[in-house]
Amino acid sequence: MPGMKIFSFFAFVFILGGGILGGISEDTAGISITALSADVNAVVDIIPIDSTEGFPDATHPVSQRHFIVGKEVIRYTTTTEGPDTFTGCTRGVVHPRTLEPSDAAIHSENDMVMGTSASAINSLMGVFKTSSSSLVGTIINLVFSSTFWNALWQMLMWDYAYLGGMLTPLRILLMVVFSGGFLFGIVMATVSTIQSLFVR
Numbered sequence: 062m063p064g065m066k067i068f069s070f071f072a073f074v075f076i077l078g079g080g081i082l083g084g085i086s087e088d089t090a091g092i093s094i095t096a097l098s099a100d101v102n103a104v105v106d107i108i109p110i111d112s113t114e115g116f117p118d119a120t121h122p123v124s125q126r127h128f129i130v131g132k133e134v135i136r137y138t139t140t141t142e143g144p145d146t147f148t149g150c151t152r153g154v155v156h157p158r159t160l161e162p163s164d165a166a167i168h169s170e171n172d173m174v175m176g177t178s179a180s181a182i183n184s185l186m187g188v189f190k191t192s193s194s195s196l197v198g199t200i201i202n203l204v205f206s207s208t209f210w211n212a213l214w215q216m217l218m219w220d221y222a223y224l225g226g227m228l229t230p231l232r233i234l235l236m237v238v239f240s241g242g243f244l245f246g247i248v249m250a251t252v253s254t255i256q257s258l259f260v261r
Contacts, residue, residue, distance in 0.1 A: 093176030113140040
């Protein structure tokens with residue numbers, strides 16, 4: 062169906078723009094996802110995780126040294142390996158991109174940990190990774206997930222650090238062309254699906 066092809070093309074563009082280019086421009090992996098390796102209370106400043114791979118270390122700007130667990134945003138000083146941890150953590154800080162406040166909270170082993178660089182891609186990956194194993198359960202989780210809608214909005218608005226400042230006109234152009242094309246692809250895919258239900 063042409064609508065699905067258009068949708069797939071623009072979905073790829075969003076992943077390229079938000080994940081790969083965002084990661085390269087910020088000198089990070091772009092997609093940074095791991096899990097807690099132990100329970101964590103609301104005051105500890107050393108957070109144990111499964112892997113620090115893809116997360117910025119002390120050589121990166123402070124604005125990049127943040128991660129999200131649940132609804133809490135945590136700033137850290139650096140990473141360590143063997144065991145893998147975030148150290149010098151400041152709990153319940155403001156999100157470096159959205160400027161939304163957060164509160165320190167208790168977290169459990171295996172809770173998802175996501176980086177804030179190219180956070181739209183991280184958020185979407187996190188939502189899918191923690192979703193139900195059934196298709197219906199996954200769709201329900203997506204529809205009722207504020208993380209998913211925030212990430213989708215960021216992608217549609219091309220709200221990435223590398224498109225700020227002098228590149229703002231480029232961001233507007235990308236938003237008009239690719240976001241408009243993406244929405245058009247959704248409409249076309251929906252129309253094609255409805256037509257296939259009634260045309261035998």
